[in-house]
Amino acid sequence: MKKIRLIIKLAVVGIITNKVRSFLTVLGIVIGIAAVIALLALGQGAQLAISSSINSLGSNLIGIIPGTTFRGPPGTSTNAEIGQREYDYINSATRFPTVSAASPVITDFATLRGAEEEIFAEVNGVNSNFTEIQSLELEQGRFFREADVAASKNVAVIGPDVAAELLSEIQSDEILGQELIIRNIPFRVVGLLKSRGSAGFSNQDLEVYIPYSTASTKVFNRDNYSQILISVNDAKLSDATVIQLEEKLSAFKGLELEDKDFTVYTSDDILATASTVTSIFTTLLASIAAISLIVGGIGISNIMLVSVTERTREIGLRKAIGAREGDILSQFLLESVMLTVLGGFIGIALGVLLAVGVGQLAGIQAQISFDIVALATSISALVGVIFGYFPAFKAAKLDPISALRFE
């Protein structure tokens, strides 16, 4: 115990005495570890944001989009169309008993104008039952009703950020009934949504819902839908429903199953796609981190070799008074591990700053967990052991006489 304490003390003294050299030596480690921390924290943050935004869609959600390549909802455009015919077919209650609700979705971007300001935001034309499919909660007012859809009324339900941007001068209790211009067409605000937060790459609070009939005939002038969103009675029935939808809908469209011109996806599919994308990203950054750690490790090896040469006499003296090879080996290994762990700590601090900074710019909440810090510390210690071993071994094998006579 005392021996270890002394070795640690001597190593600390050595590191402090050669502050500048120690710092330059560990620079590679600092950068490597900072990269590791930053990318893990941001990666986990992005992953969390994506999965939470996807989960907020609802876990028993099924979507049908036109086309056979999965391009991800919404707004996929293709020649193959999905429209009122398909919607009516799916919507007939007896045909798909596991479907609890279905709604067309016509999504497009449009210029919105309030009293003075103007913004560009996502507008979704949906049915009145859309709140059964996606968990939208209202802060004020109501979602539009069946009658509004049937009469293609100019009514809108807006997200809190739309209200904040366009109707900022209006008292919050007077927002209902305000006028909102969408593509030069006046709408009346009938509901204000609760905040769902910005999730990863899209701001869910900056959106507007209008009746799909209005969207189709007045605003966007299109008959085809971006997608049809469906919720099932039970998340367990989701896969079975997908198969049923695929089979029956292709038959309805007069197509063989393998020639179908639409894609049925579940929220799990999106999650999987998103995870693949983020993990490719993470792997790429991880290789950069690995390279800088290897370069840093070579630096450690070099400086430890210099240190062994400089301290040849010290090693000779230690051997003369009874140090075994193992004592010398462990001393130099410990020194290199302490150097790299020190570099690791600086790197962790730097990486956290980096992750928080970049996260703020990119709108991602960096996730810094104990696991990440522990992993980074272990990696830096491991680099110290691997790259410190050869110099330490060389020191341990020094012949005491030649070491003492060394000049």
Next chain:
Amino acid sequence: MIELKNVTKEYGEGENAFQALKGIELDIAKGEFISIMGPSGSGKSTLMNILGALDRPTGGQYLLDGQDVGSLDDEELAEFRNKRVGFIFQQFNLLPRTSVYDNVSLPGLYGGLPQLDRRVKEVLEKVNLLDKIQNKSNQLSGGQIQRVAIARALVMEPSIIMADEPTGNLDSKTSHEIMEILQDLHAQGNTIILITHETDIASYAKRQIRLKDGEIFSDSNNKDSDSKQ
């Protein structure tokens, strides 16, 4: 206690081979105080390195307390140096930037000595340096450094203390102070082997050995040494 039988040491190989020791025969009894003198290059340090198990002889036998030192492996030699020998060198005796206390503790740490703290203070008291116990090695005079080295040599209560020109870098007053400490240690029963160039330093020892070209040239008892006590 120490028996050297026809010990030789050769450096290099083939044509370049150089015989630094040529068949040394030497017996040293427990409690002796011996000085080894001789011209530079005569093999004094080489002999001490073999006696201190820092090096192995090329030929012959070295017995310490009946044990054949030549048959020990590296690990056993390290333990031998730790427990049986205390070294004092001419220079670079102490670890740089390290306190007196830590320097003196070091052999005890390698050897796992129980009650090390008490022992360290005990030996520092012997060399009268308790007041400098927290000084770093660069905050000591040359004489103090050698006293710390003596204290360190004593920590493990070794069978032999070996000093290779311990006063080589000191002025004559400090040299005599160091020699008086060694003489006290001898009086307390320690076996001491001292290498030196200077006759007045050698005269502290009771037995004086002279080396020349790797051979023992003379081996005599010194009556004079009693008067110095």
